[in-house]
Amino acid sequence: MDEQELTALQEAIAEAVKEGFAQAPVPATGSVQAPQGQAGQVEDRFVPGGTEGEPQDVPEVRPFKSFGEQLVAVTNAARAGGPVDERLLDVTKAAGLSEGVASDGGFLVQTDFASDLLKRVYEMGQITSRCRRIPISAGANGLKINALAETSRATGSRWGGITGYWAAEAAEKTASTPEFRQMELTLHKLIGLCYATDELLQDASALEEIVRQGFSEELNFLTEDAIINGTGAGQPLGIMAGPCLVSVAKETGQAAATIVAENVINMWARLWARSRPSSVWLINQDIEPQLHTMSLAVGTGGVPVYLPAGGLSVSPYATLFGRPVIPVEYCQTLGTAGDIILGDFSQYLMIDKGGLESASSIHVRFIYDETAFRFVYRVDGQPAWNAALTPYKGTNTLSPFVVLAARA
Secondary structure (H helix, E strand, O other): OOHHHHHHHHHHHHHHHHHHOOOOOEOOOOOOOEOOOEEEEEOOOOOOOOOOOOOOOOOEOOOOOOHHHHHHHHHHHHOOOOOOOHHHHHHHHHOOOOOOOOOOOOEEOOHHHHHHHHHHHHHHOOOHHHOEEEEEOOOOOEEEEEEEOOOEOOOOOHHHOOOOOOOOOOOOOOOOOOOEEEEEEEOEEEEEEEEEEHHHHOOHHHHHHHHHHHHHHHHHHHHHHHHHHOEOOOOOEOHHHOOOOEEEOOOOOOOOOOOOHHHHHHHHHHEOHHHHHHOEEEEOHHHHHHHHOOEEEEOOEEEEOOEOOOHHHOOOOEEEOOEEEEEOOOOOOOOOOOOEEEEOHHHEEEEEOOOOEEEEEEEEEHHHOEEEEEEEEEEEEEEOOOOOEEOOOOOOOEEOEEEEOOOO
C-alpha cells in the first residue's frame, strides 16, 4: 500500500469515527406539559382516571447504546486525568445546559435511560402509579396551581361561594363569586447512591441491570414513603400530615391493638363518595390476622367482611368493600394511627423534573476497589385538598384519605 492509499484509508477511518459520535436526535412524542409559571387551569377535586404526562423536557438523544456503557464513560471521566467521552457532552448539550453540569463533574443521564428508570419507579410502585403526576419544564423549579377553596357543600359554600337559587319572575338577582386558593409545589432533591466494584465495571450489561434495579427500588421506596409519611420540610407532604386527613375514632371499649368490622365500616363511610371507585386500602402486614378473623354478626351466625386474594374475591388482591387491600412497608404497626389507610391517590399531586443527574467517584470507596455512583432526582407532592369536606347534609367530614385512630 503506497503513501497515497494509506492517507486515504486514514481519512476514511477518521470520518467513520466522527460519524459514530454524531448525535441522532429522535423527536419526542407529544405530551401534556405544565407551564413554567402559574398554571392556567383551575384544579380542585380531581376526578379519578385523569391522564398523566410523561417527562418530555429535553430532546431525546441516544449517543450511548446502553445505560451500562454510559455509566462506564462517567466513571472514566471522573478519574484524575481520565478521558471525557464526547457523548457525555452531547447528552448535556441536548438538554440546553452548559458542558459543566455540576461543580463535581456530574453528567445528565441520557434521556431514554432516565425515562426508563422513572418509568420503572412509577410502574412498580403501588402508590406512585396511582398519583396524579405533573412533569414540569426544564427551566422551572416548582409549580403554582389555582384551586377552588371549597371546604363545605353547604349552600353558599359550594365552589368556594357560588350560590344558586330559585327566584320568582322579575325578582332581583343576587351575585355570588367563587373563592380561589393557590397550591404551590417546590422541587426537593432526592439522592440515590450505589457502589460498583472494579470487576463489575468490566461488565457493562451487569452494571446496567444492577443499577437499574437497585436505584429504581430505592427511589420508589423513598418517594412512596414520603407520599404517606412526608413532613413537607425538604420533602413531599404526606397524607398522614396533610390538612385533609380524616381520622376515625376507635369503638367504645375496643381492645388495644385490634381492628374490628365497625372500624372499616366507619372508614368507608368517611371516604368522599367520588373517590370510592379508585380508592385502595393500604395496610401493614401486622394487621392481616385481624382482617382474616373479622366478621359481622347476622342472627346466630356471621358473614366475612374481608375477602382474601383469589377464592371468593376472584382478585389478585384481597378486598374490603370491593376495593384492593395492599400490604406496604410504609404503614404503621398494628394499633398505631396509619396501620390501615383508605385513600384515593388520584387526589395526590406530584411534580417532577424528568432529568436524572449522575456522577461518580473512585475516592469514596477507594480502599475497597469500588466506584460510587450518585443519582439526583427532583420531585415534590402534596394532597390536592386543603381541608376535609363538610357535606351538604350531616356533620361528619369527608376526605379522599381516611385512617383509623390509635388503639393503644
